[in-house]
Amino acid sequence: MSFKIAIDAGHGLYTAGKRCLASLDSSETREWTLNSRIAEKLQNLLSNYDVEIIRVDDTTGATDVTLADRCAKANLSNVDLYLSIHHNAGANGTESGGLEVYRHSSCTENGETGLWQTAIYDSLINAGVPQGNRANPKKTADFQVLRNTKMSAILCEMGFMDSSVDTSVILTDKFANKAAQGLCNCLVAKASLAKSDAQSVSNTETQTVSQATKTINQTVETNTAANLPYAVYQVYTKANKWLSNVVDDSDYAGIKRRAIQGLYVNLSAGSVQYQVHTVGGKWLPWVTDRLDYAGVFGKNIDAVRVKLAHANNYSVQCRVAPIGSDYYPWVTDDNDYAGVLGKAIDRIQIRIVNK
Ligand SMILES: [Zn+2]
The missing domain is CATH 3.40.630.40 (Zn-dependent exopeptidases)
Structure with missing residues (x-):
C-alpha cells in the first residue's frame, strides 16, 4: 500500500x-x-x-x-x-x-x-x-x-x-x-x-494533462517573476457544462464548434470586470471577479469586454474566435470589445500583459 x-x-x-x-x-x-x-x-x-x-x-x-x-x-x-x-x-x-x-x-x-x-x-x-x-x-x-x-x-x-x-x-x-x-x-x-x-508507462491522456499543467506552471512562473498577476477563466458551453479553468494564454477556454454561453474570470491578484453580449440580444451587466458569471444559459455569446477594476501597471487582453473561424485581434482593456455582433463564439483567451 x-x-x-x-x-x-x-x-x-x-x-x-x-x-x-x-x-x-x-x-x-x-x-x-x-x-x-x-x-x-x-x-x-x-x-x-x-x-x-x-x-x-x-x-x-x-x-x-x-x-x-x-x-x-x-x-x-x-x-x-x-x-x-x-x-x-x-x-x-x-x-x-x-x-x-x-x-x-x-x-x-x-x-x-x-x-x-x-x-x-x-x-x-x-x-x-x-x-x-x-x-x-x-x-x-x-x-x-x-x-x-x-x-x-x-x-x-x-x-x-x-x-x-x-x-x-x-x-x-x-x-x-x-x-x-x-x-x-x-x-x-x-x-x-x-x-x-x-513514469515509463505511456498514457496519452496523462501526458496531455501534465503538459497542460506544465504550460500553466510556466505561465504562472513567468508572470510571478515579472510581478504580474495572471488571469484564470472558464466558459460554459452549449453542451451544458462548465469547462476547466485556463490560465492566461497557455490554452483557450472553449470547445471548437460549441457556442459559449457563460464566462467566469478572476486574477491571481487584483480585480477584473467583464461583460458579455448575446447574439440578437444586448450587453449584460458587468461582473466583478467570480461574484457571478457573465451570460445567460441557452443564449450564445457573440462579444466580450474585459477591464481591470483598478488602474495598474499592467493590462488585461482578450480575444475570441467565431464558430468555425480564426481569432479576431486581441483587444486591450476596455478600448473595444472582442467579437463581432451576430457571430457566436466558441473560443476565448484572456491574458495579463505589461503596459
Ligand atoms: Zn494562512
Whole structure:
C-alpha cells in the first residue's frame, strides 16, 4: 500500500485579508497563490515516487473550501499525513520573520506527529527556507486542521507576507522550489517513498494533462517573476457544462464548434470586470471577479469586454474566435470589445500583459 498524503494550500484566492502587505508588494499577491504554488511544485516532485496525493483545497482558487470539508476529505481518504501550507502575517512591515511549523497542542514532541514536525522543519531549513528570527519555530496550536484530522497533521507557515525581509523572498519562484524540495526530501526519507516506475508507462491522456499543467506552471512562473498577476477563466458551453479553468494564454477556454454561453474570470491578484453580449440580444451587466458569471444559459455569446477594476501597471487582453473561424485581434482593456455582433463564439483567451 502506498503512502497517502493530503496537501492543503491554505485559503482561496478571495479570502479576505490573506495577501501580501501592499507597501511591500504592490500586486498584493494572495496567500493562496503562494501556498498553491508550493503545493503544485511538491506534487510535481512527488510524481516521481510511489505516493498517493489528494489536494483538499480548490486547485483553481475560486472557492475557499471550509476547514471542516478539508478535514473530512482527508479523513475519508484515510491519508497518512495531512500537510497544510500557509504563509504568515504579523510582522507589520518589520524585519521580523522566518519559518514556523505547527503540530496540534495535544501531540507530544516525541510522538509520531512531533517527529514529523521536527523532520519537516529541519528539511525545509536544509533546503534553504529562511530561518528568520523565530524564538520558537516549532510551535503547537489548536488549529482546526490539526485538531480535526485523524492522522498526523502539520501546518507550515513558510514566511511572513508582511515582513520587510521575507516578502520579497517568498514571492520568488526560487523560494517556492526550495520549499517544495524541502517537503519532498522529508517525505521521501521519513515515509521511505520508493521511486515509481509509472513514469515509463505511456498514457496519452496523462501526458496531455501534465503538459497542460506544465504550460500553466510556466505561465504562472513567468508572470510571478515579472510581478504580474495572471488571469484564470472558464466558459460554459452549449453542451451544458462548465469547462476547466485556463490560465492566461497557455490554452483557450472553449470547445471548437460549441457556442459559449457563460464566462467566469478572476486574477491571481487584483480585480477584473467583464461583460458579455448575446447574439440578437444586448450587453449584460458587468461582473466583478467570480461574484457571478457573465451570460445567460441557452443564449450564445457573440462579444466580450474585459477591464481591470483598478488602474495598474499592467493590462488585461482578450480575444475570441467565431464558430468555425480564426481569432479576431486581441483587444486591450476596455478600448473595444472582442467579437463581432451576430457571430457566436466558441473560443476565448484572456491574458495579463505589461503596459
Ligand atoms: Zn494562512
